Amino acid sequence: MARHLITSAIPYINGIKHLGNLIGSQLPADLFARYMRARGHEVLFLCATDEHGTPAELAAAKAGKPVAEYCAEMHAIQSDIAKGFRLSFDHFGRSSSPQNHALTQHFAGRLAEAGLIREVSEKQVYSHADGRFLPDRYIEGTCPNCGYDKARGDQCENCTKQLDPTDLIDARSAISGSTDLEVRETKHLYLRQSKLKDDLDAWIDSKVEWPVLTTSIAKKWLHDGDGLRDRGITRDLDWGIPVRKGTEDWPGMEGKVFYVWFDAPIEYIACAGEWAEANGLQAADWERWWRTDKGAEDVRYTQFMGKDNVPFHTLSFPATLIGSGEPWKMVDHLKSFNYLNYDGGQFSTSQGRGIFMDQALDLLPADYWRWWLLSHAPESSDAEFTWENFQSSVNKDLADVLGNFVSRITKFCRSKFGEAVPESGAYSDAEIALIGDLTGRVRRYAALMEAMEVRKSAQELRAIWASGNEYLQTVAPWTTFKTDPEKAAVQTRMGLNLAHLYAVLSAPFLPDASETILSSLKMHDSAWPDNIADFLNTLPPGHAFEVPEVLFAKITDDQCADWQSKFSGQRSD
RNA sequence: GGCGUUAUAGCUCAGUUGGUUAGAGCGAACGACUCAUAAUCGUUAGGUCGGUGGUUCAAGUCCACCUAACGCCA
Numbered sequence: 300m301a302r303h304l305i306t307s308a309i310p311y312i313n314g315i316k317h318l319g320n321l322i323g324s325q326l327p328a329d330l331f332a333r334y335m336r337a338r339g340h341e342v343l344f345l346c347a348t349d350e351h352g353t354p355a356e357l358a359a360a361k362a363g364k365p366v367a368e369y370c371a372e373m374h375a376i377q378s379d380i381a382k383g384f385r386l387s388f389d390h391f392g393r394s395s396s397p398q399n400h401a402l403t404q405h406f407a408g409r410l411a412e413a414g415l416i417r418e419v420s421e422k423q424v425y426s427h428a429d430g431r432f433l434p435d436r437y438i439e440g441t442c443p444n445c446g447y448d449k450a451r452g453d454q455c456e457n458c459t460k461q462l463d464p465t466d467l468i469d470a471r472s473a474i475s476g477s478t479d480l481e482v483r484e485t486k487h488l489y490l491r492q493s494k495l496k497d498d499l500d501a502w503i504d505s506k507v508e509w510p511v512l513t514t515s516i517a518k519k520w521l522h523d524g525d526g527l528r529d530r531g532i533t534r535d536l537d538w539g540i541p542v543r544k545g546t547e548d549w550p551g552m553e554g555k556v557f558y559v560w561f562d563a564p565i566e567y568i569a570c571a572g573e574w575a576e577a578n579g580l581q582a583a584d585w586e587r588w589w590r591t592d593k594g595a596e597d598v599r600y601t602q603f604m605g606k607d608n609v610p611f612h613t614l615s616f617p618a619t620l621i622g623s624g625e626p627w628k629m630v631d632h633l634k635s636f637n638y639l640n641y642d643g644g645q646f647s648t649s650q651g652r653g654i655f656m657d658q659a660l661d662l663l664p665a666d667y668w669r670w671w672l673l674s675h676a677p678e679s680s681d682a683e684f685t686w687e688n689f690q691s692s693v694n695k696d697l698a699d700v701l702g703n704f705v706s707r708i709t710k711f712c713r714s715k716f717g718e719a720v721p722e723s724g725a726y727s728d729a730e731i732a733l734i735g736d737l738t739g740r741v742r743r744y745a746a747l748m749e750a751m752e753v754r755k756s757a758q759e760l761r762a763i764w765a766s767g768n769e770y771l772q773t774v775a776p777w778t779t780f781k782t783d784p785e786k787a788a789v790q791t792r793m794g795l796n797l798a799h800l801y802a803v804l805s806a807p808f809l810p811d812a813s814e815t816i817l818s819s820l821k822m823h824d825s826a827w828p829d830n831i832a833d834f835l836n837t838l839p840p841g842h843a844f845e846v847p848e849v850l851f852a853k854i855t856d857d858q859c860a861d862w863q864s865k866f867s868g869q870r871s872d
Numbered sequence: 873g874g875c876g877u878u879a880u881a882g883c884u885c886a887g888u889u890g891g892u893u894a895g896a897g898c899g900a901a902c903g904a905c906u907c908a909u910a911a912u913c914g915u916u917a918g919g920u921c922g923g924u925g926g927u928u929c930a931a932g933u934c935c936a937c938c939u940a941a942c943g944c945c946a
Binding site: 519530637638640675679680682683685687698700702703704705706707709710712714715754758761762768769771772773775776777778791849850851852853 | 875884898907914943
């Protein structure tokens with residue numbers, strides 16, 4: 300038995316996430332976690348909300364709520380939706396937790412002691428009307444290059460020129476519109492990542508099994524231009540983790556907080572602390588997952604994320620851990636995903652374009668979405684969601700191939716033998732061949748799941764479902780029954796056992812359908828089929844079962860057309 | 873502008889370290905079956921592997937250049 304620490308990139312707090320976010324990290328992470336648990340491994344699967352920063356403050360202001368209250372509500376909402384999608388987090392934490400406050404301040408203190416923090420004085424724009432410093436992208440004005448009047452402080456969206464906020468003509472606050480701005484001197488802390496460049500380089504070189512997408516992004520940042528640059532880790536904001544050096548004050552840093560990118564990944568660790576507290580466990584119980592001096596030496600740590608998050612996970616966060624000089628568990632495997640597009644464009648949270656997680660669950664049960672998203676995961680390149688593709692994939696794979704298989708075999712048995720597994724005799728060549736075929740396929744499926752080859756796993760699983768239909772079609776128990784009922788009984792018993800096999804194999808992808816099949820077969824706690832021949836004998840003659848309800852209703856053309864038009868524009872609520 | 877990723881049947885994608893007639897699912901045509909959610913199973917059709925040039929006995933697979941899409945540039 301191995302120990303698997305699994306984390307999904309933590310979703311930002313300012314709203315409900317869309318399906319592109321879901322397939323980019325949480326869903327594949329859940330697939331892997333469920334598979335590893337099914338194989339009997341010890342798993343700690345963590346996720347959380349990323350709550351700090353200006354966008355959270357603005358979203359709260361827009362909702363007319365104090366930011367802490369807003370975050371608490373949104374966390375509860377995201378948590379409920381995650382449950383709706385059957386995301387099996389051991390804990391869904393919050394980056395604003397006391398644990399993360401303490402840990403973030405601890406890391407900053409350690410980094411300072413190691414000489415990896417430097418103070419930098421810089422000029423930032425302060426808005427009197429808003430009573431705050433404004434991040435570059437919250438300053439608007441006229442572009443000095445092209446004259447576009449809604450250029451942002453970091454870049455002009457019209458001519459793509461990179462800008463400095465002070466370049467803008469008639470600069471104003473994007474929050475209040477006020478032009479009462481002032482450039483003020485302010486002091487910030489920078490993480491001296493550049494000093495750790497060689498360590499990071501060597502560490503990444505050792506990760507030969509990482510996807511190209513991951514290493515190429517990391518290498519680019521390490522070697523581009525002057526190499527890895529230092530990054531500011533503090534901001535002039537109210538909402539965040541106060542800057543402290545461990546448990547002590549940090550002179551000159553009063554009223555400042557850590558920058559969200561610094562504290563967010565630390566939440567991966569803090570979340571384990573939250574998990575321990577929520578379950579009445581001790582510090583040692585979470586430290587054995589995260590400290591290699593306290594039991595985490597044999598942990599295999601896998602992270603899941605979209606490609607936009609790769610730099611933080613391959614460079615900044617590792618720099619924090621290495622720089623601390625403490626024996627923290629570093630990531631072993633990092634699985635990154637491309638983007639999922641929506642019907643010819645991008646999913647967009649800010650523009651409300653695409654399908655959001657809550658809306659998806661209003662339309663169809665989680666399994667439908669899980670199946671389509673996972674079987675079309677954007678692994679090698681960006682992928683695209685279209686309603687036509689969704690409808691045909693789901694109807695064919697789930698309703699016709701899997702759902703109908705369970706339906707046809709259980710109903711056939713009921714009509715000929717009653718609702719119990721029939722007494723039966725010896726296997727013939729067809730059963731022997733099927734067992735041989737499935738043994739190979741299940742072994743391949745397991746290897747693909749182990750390797751986090753999401754699409755290929757889905758393909759193999761589908762082929763396993765199809766082989767059941769193939770078998771029934773070939774042996775045709777409905778024909779055999781007329782001349783040789785005993786032989787038909789063997790075939791029917793095999794069919795029912797196949798349904799059981801499919802329930803177990805499909806559980807990581809389709810937890811609800813799997814449960815429905817298992818309960819209709821009156822089977823519980825079924826272990827992974829290490830030996831196919833044995834497993835297909837699990838349902839003994841005489842074992843009672845029930846015919847389940849239709850597992851997957853088909854999506855009709857009308858529904859599809861209706862949803863397509865409903866989701867063609869922007870989200871209205 | 874720099875860098876990166878992608879470009880394979882109508883559609884969605886596989887194609888290991890270059891090696892026999894380039895694969896799968898969907899869709900299409902035809903056939904079989906009738907237990908089943910008009911489901912299933914089988915057969916067939918369909919590709920000068922983005923373009924040009926090069927290395928090699930041999931290239932979808934390596935190299936150069938070009939084109940297009942997408943992304944990143946802190």
